[in-house]
Amino acid sequence: xxxxxxxxxxxxxxxxxxxxxxxxxxxxxxxxDGVDVSSATxxxxxxxxxxxxxxxxxxTSAGRVPTEKGYRFFVDHLRTPxxxxxxxxxxxxxxxxxxxxxxxxMLADTSRLLSDLxxxxxxxxxxxxxxxxxxxxxxxxxSTTAALLVVVLSDGTVEKHTxxxxxxxxxxxxxxxxxxxxxxVVGQRREHLNxxxxxxxxxxxxxxxxxxxxxxxxxxxxxxLYVGGTSRMAQAFDAIETVREVLSILEQQYVVxxxxxxxxxxxxxxxxxxxxxxxxxxxxxxxxxxYEVEGERAGTIGVLGPTRMNYPQALAAVAVVSNxxxxxxxxx
Amino acid sequence: xxxxxxxxxxxxxxxxxxxxxxxxxxxxxxxxDGVDVSSATxxxxxxxxxxxxxxxxxxTSAGRVPTEKGYRFFVDHLRTPxxxxxxxxxxxxxxxxxxxxxxxxMLADTSRLLSDLxxxxxxxxxxxxxxxxxxxxxxxxxSTTAALLVVVLSDGTVEKHTxxxxxxxxxxxxxxxxxxxxxxVVGQRREHLNxxxxxxxxxxxxxxxxxxxxxxxxxxxxxxLYVGGTSRMAQAFDAIETVREVLSILEQQYVVxxxxxxxxxxxxxxxxxxxxxxxxxxxxxxxxxxYEVEGERAGTIGVLGPTRMNYPQALAAVAVVSNxxxxxxxxx
DNA sequence: CTTAGCACTCGGTAGAATCGAGTGCTACCG
DNA sequence: CGGTAGCACTCGATTCTACCGAGTGCTAAG
Numbered sequence: 031x032x033x034x035x036x037x038x039x040x041x042x043x044x045x046x047x048x049x050x051x052x053x054x055x056x057x058x059x060x061x062x063d064g065v066d067v068s069s070a071t072x073x074x075x076x077x078x079x080x081x082x083x084x085x086x087x088x089x090t091s092a093g094r095v096p097t098e099k100g101y102r103f104f105v106d107h108l109r110t111p112x113x114x115x116x117x118x119x120x121x122x123x124x125x126x127x128x129x130x131x132x133x134x135x136m137l138a139d140t141s142r143l144l145s146d147l148x149x150x151x152x153x154x155x156x157x158x159x160x161x162x163x164x165x166x167x168x169x170x171x172x173s174t175t176a177a178l179l180v181v182v183l184s185d186g187t188v189e190k191h192t193x194x195x196x197x198x199x200x201x202x203x204x205x206x207x208x209x210x211x212x213x214x215v216v217g218q219r220r221e222h223l224n225x226x227x228x229x230x231x232x233x234x235x236x237x238x239x240x241x242x243x244x245x246x247x248x249x250x251x252x253x254x255l256y257v258g259g260t261s262r263m264a265q266a267f268d269a270i271e272t273v274r275e276v277l278s279i280l281e282q283q284y285v286v287x288x289x290x291x292x293x294x295x296x297x298x299x300x301x302x303x304x305x306x307x308x309x310x311x312x313x314x315x316x317x318x319x320x321y322e323v324e325g326e327r328a329g330t331i332g333v334l335g336p337t338r339m340n341y342p343q344a345l346a347a348v349a350v351v352s353n354x355x356x357x358x359x360x361x362x
Numbered sequence: 363x364x365x366x367x368x369x370x371x372x373x374x375x376x377x378x379x380x381x382x383x384x385x386x387x388x389x390x391x392x393x394x395d396g397v398d399v400s401s402a403t404x405x406x407x408x409x410x411x412x413x414x415x416x417x418x419x420x421x422t423s424a425g426r427v428p429t430e431k432g433y434r435f436f437v438d439h440l441r442t443p444x445x446x447x448x449x450x451x452x453x454x455x456x457x458x459x460x461x462x463x464x465x466x467x468m469l470a471d472t473s474r475l476l477s478d479l480x481x482x483x484x485x486x487x488x489x490x491x492x493x494x495x496x497x498x499x500x501x502x503x504x505s506t507t508a509a510l511l512v513v514v515l516s517d518g519t520v521e522k523h524t525x526x527x528x529x530x531x532x533x534x535x536x537x538x539x540x541x542x543x544x545x546x547v548v549g550q551r552r553e554h555l556n557x558x559x560x561x562x563x564x565x566x567x568x569x570x571x572x573x574x575x576x577x578x579x580x581x582x583x584x585x586x587l588y589v590g591g592t593s594r595m596a597q598a599f600d601a602i603e604t605v606r607e608v609l610s611i612l613e614q615q616y617v618v619x620x621x622x623x624x625x626x627x628x629x630x631x632x633x634x635x636x637x638x639x640x641x642x643x644x645x646x647x648x649x650x651x652x653y654e655v656e657g658e659r660a661g662t663i664g665v666l667g668p669t670r671m672n673y674p675q676a677l678a679a680v681a682v683v684s685n686x687x688x689x690x691x692x693x694x
Numbered sequence: 695c696t697t698a699g700c701a702c703t704c705g706g707t708a709g710a711a712t713c714g715a716g717t718g719c720t721a722c723c724g
Numbered sequence: 725c726g727g728t729a730g731c732a733c734t735c736g737a738t739t740c741t742a743c744c745g746a747g748t749g750c751t752a753a754g
Contacts, residue, residue: 055716068728073717091717091734132522170498170514180512180520182502188512188522190464260592261613264606270596273605277593387747402697405748423703423747 032084037107038064039075040084044096044104048338053093098303098337101315105300105341112342114350118147126354133157133186133359138256140331140355145259147347150266150335151280155287156254157328157359160185164223167215169193169208169241177204179241183220185323191244199233207237215245253329255283266336267313275310276334290318290330299345303337313337317344319352323359331355364416369439370396371407372416376428376436380670385425430635430669433647437632437673444674446682450479458686465489465518465691470588472663472687477591479679482598482667483612487619488586489660489691492517496555499547501525501540501573509536511573515552517655523576531565539569547577585661587615598668599645607642608666622650622662631677635669645669649676651684655691663687 032040042062046054056069056076065072076094079085084100087093096104114122125143130136137154144152162183170178172192179191195204206229214226226242228235257280267273279285289308293301293316301307301316317339318332331352333344364372374394378386388404391397397404408426411417416432419425428436446454457475462468469486476484494515502510504524511523527536538561546558558574560567589612596605611617621640625633625648633639633648649671650664663684665676 053716057716069716070718070728070730071726074727077718087717089734089736091715092736093716132524165504165510166500166502166512168498168500168514172497172516172518178497178514178518178520180498180514182500182510182512182522184504186504186510186524188510188520190520192464192518259613261606261609264596264602264609268602270600270602270605273602274593274596277596281591281593385747389747400697401747402699402749403695406696409749419748421703421705423749424705425747 032079032103035065035067036075036079037103038062039072040079040096040100041104041107043076043085043094044100047096048340051338053088053095055093058093096338098305101302101337101341102305105302105345108342108345111349112346114147114343114346118347119350121147122350122354126358134254136358137254137329138258140351141256141258144331144333144347144351145262147351148333148335148340148344149259149262150333150339150344151260151263151276152258152333153280153286153290153331154256154258155290155330156256157185157323158253159220160323160326160328162187162220164215164218164220167208167212167241167245169204169211169237171201171204174198177237177241179244181245189245191241193237193240193244195237196233199237203231203233204237206231207234207241210234211238211241215242220245253283253287255287257286262335266339272313276314279308279310280334289316290332293318293332294320294330299348300341315339315341317341317348319348321352321359322356325360328356328359364411364435367397367399368407368411369435370394371404372411372428372432373436373439375408375417375426376432379428380672383670385420385427387425390425428670430637433634433669433673434637437634437677440674440677443681444678446479446675446678450679451682453479454682454686458690466586468690469586469661470590472683473588473590476663476665476679476683477594479683480665480667480672480676481591481594482665482671482676483592483595483608484590484665485612485618485622485663486588486590487622487662488588489517489655490585491552492655492658492660494519494552496547496550496552499540499544499573499577501536501543501569503533503536506530509569509573511576513577521577523573525569525572525576527569528565531569535563535565536569538563539566539573542566543570543573547574552577585615585619587619589618594667598671604645608646611640611642612666621648622664625650625664626652626662631680632673647671647673649673649680651680653684653691654688657692660688660691 039059042059042065043054046058056072059065059072060069076085083097084103085094086097088095137156141152141154162185164181165184166182168180170180172178175195175197177193177195179193181189210229211226215223223246226238260277263276264273289306299318304312306316313336314334315337316332316334318330320327320330322328331348333348371391374391374397375386378390388401388408391404392401408417415429416435417426418429420427469488473484473486494517496513497516498514500512502512504510507527507529509525509527511525513521542561543558547555555578558570592609595608599605621638631650636644638648645668646666647669648664648666650662652659652662654660663680665680
């Protein structure tokens with residue numbers, strides 16, 4: 031679709047623009063690696079590339095800037111899928127070697143890591159609810175009118191639900207309910223629990239019923255999101271209004287989560303500018319990758335930055351981190 | 363310290379500057395409420411106020427701008443501690459009337475609420491570890507080499523700790539350890555647990571020991587922080603570099619938590635500019651209030667914004683939300 | 695003590711002049 | 725005939741100048 035030379039010129043423009051954030055002129059391109067023609071020839075080619083929509087001139091007599099189509103071609107035609115610089119690779123290794131207390135903490139830290147590696151804002155979506163069996167269910171008395179249902183699942187997560195009780199429910203009743211519930215629920219898949227039979231004691235049964243309901247009701251779309259390095263958004267743009275809009279998006283967890291899911295669903299790893307499908311992000315790009323737990327897609331990680339981000343670096347970082355994270359979460 | 367007239371003039375300057383973000387001149391002040399003298403007189407007074415450090419002139423022949431000292435006087439001499447506008451008050455009421463699933467979610471939402479009310483960035487520090495008794499402790503087998511210690515505390519929180527086990531530890535051993543641990547720990551205050559006596563079985567004892575250690579080791583300074591409305595930081599300043607610095611601070615949870623604690627410890631509700639003690643926040647002010655659970659100071663809420671924020675509004679919002687939040691958390 | 699009046703200051707803005715990176719075109723060359 | 729040197733031209737950015745006007749400080753009068 032683009033001959034070798036045009037392709038090299040386009041690449042040179044993108045690379046230089048990513049580095050300098052300034053429109054790049056034919057003279058610079060002519061000096062670039064892999065382009066062995068004069069600036070005049072480059073000019074001719076560039077004007078064709080512009081006609082075909084890969085480049086754009088901010089104003090007559092300025093250099094050229096890549097369009098979304100230009101970036102798209104660039105990322106689709108990366109030669110060697112870049113490796114992370116040694117130092118970063120080491121950082122990642124050290125990170126995952128370090129002990130992490132709990133998954134939540136690890137994901138929060140991962141977000142920070144990604145942001146450090148890429149100098150971009152990063153997002154990490156926690157694993158959604160997985161197929162898991164109930165390992166333990168227990169009712170604990172909190173007060174005269176409330177008990178706490180604590181459920182341990184086979185994926186290592188712990189859920190708690192506050193259960194209201196009629197005043198003066200005896201401790202024995204709670205204990206009985208707890209045992210009864212556990213005996214019918216432990217070992218089963220959390221998604222299809224069989225109803226718990228009645229015990230005969232109405233007091234116990236109310237409690238069991240409420241606990242059972244709490245257990246089965248769908249968790250509140252609980253895809254926890256960890257955002258890191260928002261301050262790097264402020265480095266990326268000089269229009270403060272743009273920064274505000276992007277930050278505002280990042281505050282809406284749900285929007286971000288669906289954005290990432292959406293991008294992956296379209297089979298992409300990179301969404302450039304309007305490809306994100308969100309107007310306020312038209313000057314941003316997103317690089318994403320899923321991570322796995324036990325071979326199952328669990329969550330998503332990604333970075334968000336200006337369309338002129340360093341794609342090779344971002345892709346490498348996201349890929350490596352996603353792999354390591356998968357490994358770490360699977361091995362346990 | 364300042365006579366009535368100077369005081370009124372200072373107030374007028376602060377109020378106008380908060381509203382317009384422009385240096386304010388004597389003519390404007392002369393028209394303000396409570397100042398019934400000519401602009402010439404105002405000029406004289408202002409020049410005295412400047413000499414005394416309450417006002418500052420960005421350049422000769424520009425209007426005056428409040429200094430930190432000026433803001434300080436302003437907040438220390440607010441006439442009536444402003445009420446929240448009816449609409450906001452209603453918003454707060456509605457918010458706390460609404461059901462909230464868990465404390466964490468409620469705090470996150472509270473942060474959003476505060477930010478909406480004030481149009482500033484808000485921070486909410488979750489309750490620190492309280493004096494609490496252990497209601498339940500349980501070991502659950504996760505895999506052949508790991509168990510999960512699940513502890514329920516009387517304040518309704520649930521802790522989990524992953525415990526490593528020697529390969530091939532039998533389920534009975536875990537069960538025994540669980541029972542043994544629970545019997546010596548339930549009902550006790552979490553802060554001073556008596557050591558658990560040995561059982562005779564070395565396998566069980568290792569497990570008990572590890573679980574006990576996990577339980578007593580100080581929680582990782584776990585004062586969860588909820589930050590809301592970071593995008594409003596970008597509205598507040600036009601120097602993008604300032605925004606970046608502030609965002610960068612907000613990313614360091616620990617720093618923010620200690621900042622808030624520090625301000626309260628100094629007996630302040632408002633820290634203005636350098637009073638925050640942080641260089642990058644010298645153009646920011648913080649308004650904070652503690653909230654309580656069962657009459658005990660539990661956590662902190664606050665807002666962060668430019669020094670020329672609307673203090674009366676911020677103070678009112680923070681106070682109201684802190685009260686309501688305390689009530690909500692105490693009543694249960 | 696207050697205020698009207700006035701000369702003065704100086705940041706901000708608008709317009710003109712200049713600069714230079716970069717282009718498109720044309721004519722020449724291997 | 726594709727590639728290249730040369731050149732006139734464009735136009736945003738920068739600099740400089742002139743000017744405007746909000747605002748001040750001072751003085752003199754009420």
